[in-house]
Amino acid sequence: MGLGRLAGWLVLPFSLVACELVACGVKGPPRPPPPRQPEPASSLEVRQEGDALVVSFRPPRKMLGGSALEPPVRFQILATIGEKGAAAGAAATTGAAAVPAGSGRGAEGAAHGVAGTPAAAGAAGTAPVQPGAVSLPPPDQARVAAEVMRLARRVKTVPMEEGAERAEVRLTRDDFPGTRLESSHVTIGVAVIDGRGHRAPPPEVQAIEPVPSPPAPTSFNAAVTAEGVRLTWQPPDLGSYRRTSETLNLALYRWKSGEAAPSRPYRLLPADSREFLDREASAGSSLDYALRLLVGPSPPRRESTTAGPVEVAVKDTFPPAAPKGLVAVSEAELIRLFWFPSEEPDFAGYRIYRGEGDSTDFRPLTDHLLTQSSFEDHDVVKDRKYSYRVTAVDRAVPPNESEPSETVSAVAGAAMEPSSP
Incomplete structure (x- = not known):
């Protein structure tokens, strides 16, 4: 074998190794390309306001791989409709416990839930998500949300x-044709779709059982x-709400x-109350207030339409009370003052x-405020x-x-007797 051929055989393995190391820019096996999928919507909340359902969530900021979102980005609101009380009924018929999402329990021994009708839940061997279910702990989260949304x-x-x-989407009765919402068990999720059609399915779901539109407070x-601030x-x-078993x-x-506007109330007040004094409002601030009737426990919140909001500029224009008990005492070379x-x-x-003598012209004695009452x-x-x-x-x-x-x-240098007003 010639020296040239031998050298070629020796150089070839080293060239292959070098090529493999340089190809990816990093050591190790080649990495897969970043996923072409938007970040999912998160922090999902569903609440009722009057006749409407309001879906609130945190929108994505980027793609899963860290790159910028491909505009235009849109949200798909997905829902399954079942009969009210299906969470308990389906659990009874299937032998599975209806576990609130976010409870931390796994799929073994109890199903987290699937949406749809009770019959669909029975076929799947699981129970619907309980009202108030918000999210699930990993790794159950995406799996259960996908199962719930399968029939959505x-x-x-x-x-x-x-x-x-945060994004808010208001769903009205027109978005649920042929559905009587106050008799329904509604489970909702949010999918994200970017401008190229890449889709992020709902990672979490929330269920709600709407009530007939609650009456709202007025003249707020x-x-x-x-x-x-007095409200x-x-x-x-x-x-008829007085006859309901739900708390108001x-x-x-x-x-x-x-x-x-916040997602949670600042205060819960009795349903028949008529006023509230906010002693925590800071002077110099500008605040908005709103009031709704809340039916039953929350979450999810089932509320009336909104009274307000009203905006208040909190300005302190109220002077303090005048000092009381002022007394002047004349001493040898000064006049001493006391008050409460x-x-x-x-x-x-x-x-x-x-003021001097009987003059009504009073002038300040100091250019600064005194903090002592003497x-x-x-x-x-x-x-x-x-x-x-x-x-x-x-x-x-x-x-x-x-x-x-x-x-x-008081008269300066007079006998040491306290003056009278």
Whole structure:
């Protein structure tokens, strides 16, 4: 064998190894291409508002491989419709427990659920998702959601709104033709489809059993008071709802103006209440309030239409109370003032005003606020009469100043006797 041929046989294996190492750019076996599928919708919530079902979720931000979404992105709302009470009925007929999604229980021994009619549930050997089911722990999540959505039909398709933190889709009775929602067990999921048709199926589902449209509160108003924001309304006409076995409450919502409305109530109030004082509203803030009648436990929330929202600019325009008990005591070279301390929660300090003789021209003695309820006036002339008033100032922006206290007088250098107003 010639030297040239031998060298060729020796170089060939090294060339193959080098080629394999360089081909992928990294060591090891070649990696599969990134999945061409959008991120799924997440944090799914379904609630009832009046006659409508509102589907709320967090939209995707990118493809599963990390690349940008292919516009236009749209959402498919998928639903299965069964009879109300199917979660319990199907479990009884199939021997499977209807396990709320998110309970953490696996598929062994109890089915997480499948949507559809009770007959379909029986055929699948599983029970429908209980109302209030939101999500499942991995790895059951995608499997069960796929099983639930296997019988689903597309209810609505909507485009994605750019930049929204959460998406909301409102489903009306027109989206469920031939269906009496208040007699139904509805299970909903959200699929994501990008501009090239790549599809992310629902990773989670939520079920709800709607009720007849609850009556709503009316005449909802808000007013800023010295104690806080006072909300008033007319309670809903409960009518037949008083005969229901479900609990009834008013759900009060509060959020910063300009932000998205929260998904959970700020306070739950008695259904027949008529007012609420929000003492936690911070001065300088702008708040929105809304009120709905809530039927039964939640989630999922089954509520009336909304009373409000009303927007309130919380401005402190209420001055503190005037100081009380002001006394002036004349000493050898000064006049000493005492008064009762202010009990205002937003107290900032006091201003001392002085007039000479019987003048009604009172001027401040200091260029700063005093925080103690006493003061020594050393800038006095013996045998001259001085009159004093005190005001209280709060921490509002701009600050509010109280009415002046009662006026007291003293003669500098006179006998040490307390003055009277």
